[in-house]
Amino acid sequence: MAKDKVDIEIIRRYIRGELTPREMHSLERRAQDDPAWMDVILGMESDTEAVHDANIAALRERVASRIGRGRVRRLAPIQRWAIAATVLVAFTLGTLWFSQWHTLDENQPTIASAPADTGTQQAEQRAVSSPHETLRKNAAEETTATAPPSKPPTSATEADAASKSAAAPATVTKEQASDTSEPPVVIGYGRQERSGVVGAVTLPPDTEQTKQEEYALNARTAKIRLRGTSGTAMQPEQGLVTGRVVDRETQTPLTGVVLRLSDDRAVTTDSAGRFTLAQPPDTLQAQLIGYEEQTVTLTGQDSLTIALQPDVAALSEVVVVGYGDKRKPERTFHPEPAAGWKAYNRYLKKGVRQAESLKGTVVLTFTIDEQGTPTDIRVIRSTHPALGERATQLVREGPKWQPGKNGERQAELQVKF
């Protein structure tokens, strides 16, 4: 290999047919002498340039993510939003709770006794109209309709009830009117979708109409913006699905699982195996090398755990070869012939010689009784029934045995004919 680097570009041009015959020859010559060049040429010839380019681009990305650039990150934007949303929710809830607690003791008795006519009417009108119109209309209507100071809270509570049953069923609307002496306060939360924004404004009767309109609008626009952001977090069952992917057998979280959603999006799990989906699809497919692919159907739940089955078939076979000799069993713990193995083998040999006509091996088991006589002799394996019988006879009539050192009375014996 004269030069260290295979010149990819010239090979590319060679395959495109852009080289002169001389150049082609010297390249071919080079490839004959240098297997690296030959391999690259053959590799490049095996597919089209477009395919190679796509593969190489994908590889560069994979190498980049392997060495730590552009890694992790993937879930970060969602997480950041989640944190922001949580803070907002906490803030909103705090304000709500605070103002409720503040006004409750003052307003409660009035709510209980108030008549409901005007309130209901207004609430229905509000619910039907679009949010932007509502802003102006409400402001106007409210001011004209507001009568004695005791009424505003009533209309607010009624509006609550009415809007629930009317136009937007998914929307939860709550209004809280403050005491008449304070500037108008509108607190509410609802879904992000604009169509569902319903609300009411209550204003003190003694202020001028123009001023009231202003107040109402200001209060409203500010609150609507707030609704937009806090809405998603407040009703997670509608917008976000969180979950975890684990190994079915070990229950350990799996990192980097690719979840392909039915609407062509994809997310991957983070280092703790968690994932978050905004606007969940109907189904998703979880894929990870070494695991079986799994399709999950979402049925409206807001969290789920996916357990992946390890794909055993994906692992290649491993053959382990061991060398070593089989150790002979510790004789001392097994029963032995009372006169020792030497004598016993001599006896067996003599007996075997008498049955010369057949050849084979017989394995017997037997129990040694108190007198040392083999009893309960059984043939485990025998090449011929006649040999089995002969061996049984030899052992039964043969010398006495003694139990093993630990009192073992069960013995096994192999007789060769």
Next chain:
Amino acid sequence: MNRFGKSKKKVDDDDTLLKRYRETGDLTVLGELFNVHAEMVYYVCKRYLQDNERSKDAVMQIFEELIHKINKQEIQRFGSWLYVLSRNHCLMQLRSEKNRHQVSIDEFVEFSLPVHPADDATEKEEQLTALEHCMEQLPEKQKRSVDLFYLNEKCYKEIAEITGYNMNEVKSYIQNGKRNLKLCMEARHGKR
């Protein structure tokens, strides 16, 4: 990443990067070094494994292997070393398979003739006679292809045009002719 601009000034670049990586252990540096040769590695994998996905996976495995081995071995020329590593990886993978891919053995034969420079004129003369003799022994098609390729310095395409064989035939005639020549030369050398 600039794909080709780098290839010119890279002969010492490899060494610098390699040295820097060994000093710092920074994976980014190694990634940079690997990226320079990534295409070569990819094409080698592609040539042996044929399949797109398998080739890509193999390249990544080779990268892992590289991380593992780079500090354990003396590396003179990174490019050549990486090529050998890549090829061995692919061959190992093919070998471990049950249904092996078909890789023609011809392509692994290396031509070792130019490796032995003749000691003196007589030996050179002898070798030339031997070569001539061996050329005569070759089957006609191989002889023609080898002759055109090595002696007349024609490229495959030209040989195909001159002889009327197709490109693949030309390639295999040259391969086989080369191998036969080598065997013949060795046999004659052994006799002396």
